[in-house]
Amino acid sequence: PDKLSKLLLQHINGTYGAMITGHLRMDTTYIQELLRCTYSSYVFFAGDEALQRMLVDAANGGPAQLCDALSKYCHEAFPKDGGYSLTGSKAQSSPPLPPVLDFNCQKRYFDQALHHFDDTDQRSFKQTYWVCDDAWPQSAKMQGSQGNIIVFLGNESPLGTPSQPIVFEQARQLHALVVEVEHRYYGHSQPFPDSLQPDGMLNSSDLYRWLKVEQVMEDTAAVLAAVRRELRVPAAVPAIVIGGKLLRKQSHVGRVPSQKACATRDGTNVGKTAFSYCS
Secondary structure (H helix, E strand, O other): OHHHHHHHHHHHHHHHOOOOOOOEEEEEEEEEEEOOEEEEEEEEEEOOHHHHHHHHHHHHOOHHHHHHHHHHHHHHHOOHHHOOOOOOOOOOOOOOOOOOOOOOEEEEEEEEEOOOOOOOOOOEEEEEEEEEOOOOOOOHHHHHHHOEEEEEEOOOOOOOOOOOHHHHHHHHHHOEEEEEEOOOOEOOEOOOHHHEOOOOOEOOHHHHHHOOHHHHHHHHHHHHHHHHHHHOOOOOOOEEEEOOOHHHHHHHHOOOOOOOOOOOOOOOOOOOOOOEEEO
16 A cells, blocks of 8 residues: 555646645545455545535535536635636546556557458558467467466557556456557557548548458557567466456457467367457
8 A cells, every 4th residue: 555655646646736836635445455456546635624624524415416516616615816717628638547567568560451251352461469478478388278368458548658447457366477568559559540530530431331340350459469479478378358348249249250360278168269258
């Protein structure tokens, strides 16, 4: 907890220090500890303890009470004669994330097929993916007997630097190699970068015809197969896919057998099933 408090404080000061001045108090509450990671919530309060209690009680009373209380809170916490100036700000497109343990993550690029179901279409694009091997056993014997691969499916946004606590908690426990794959058509994984407009959209809706769940799952299988070959991962090492929301659907669709990246611990189903799933 002490180490986490220091990391959180650095993160908070770096993110919000220049935005907030005046009488300010930060409360940090530890709400859960799971394996090596401690989840924490932190809340900023301006004003005295009575005003803070009023706001907390309203929040506990539900959305309607909280909305009514916020007006009073802002009026009293930031009086006009107090030198405060409240202005709105745009949401950050890529807000800084709380720090996580260093898992030796390396950013890589893969020549990905545009169309996995048409052998006559030889077009490809650069797809971004990350490999994190800090929890991965160094010996082939340990890899084969204890190792796993955790595959995190990128959602409908740029992937960014790996920082998902659930991924790295499980990586430590499962002695896992972590592979994170950016979703096609997002971030730097653009099939048609020359056709992008200033708003990030392609200039023709026809270019989105390859934005399908089946294509995305084949992307993941192709990247995973390449990682297995490059790192000489023992054939018996299984892969576990982690995702949520749309990623959950992709995981379920991905239960359809794939020949590209497949293994079970005893090796009996190699070539018949690609992944185990967690969503």
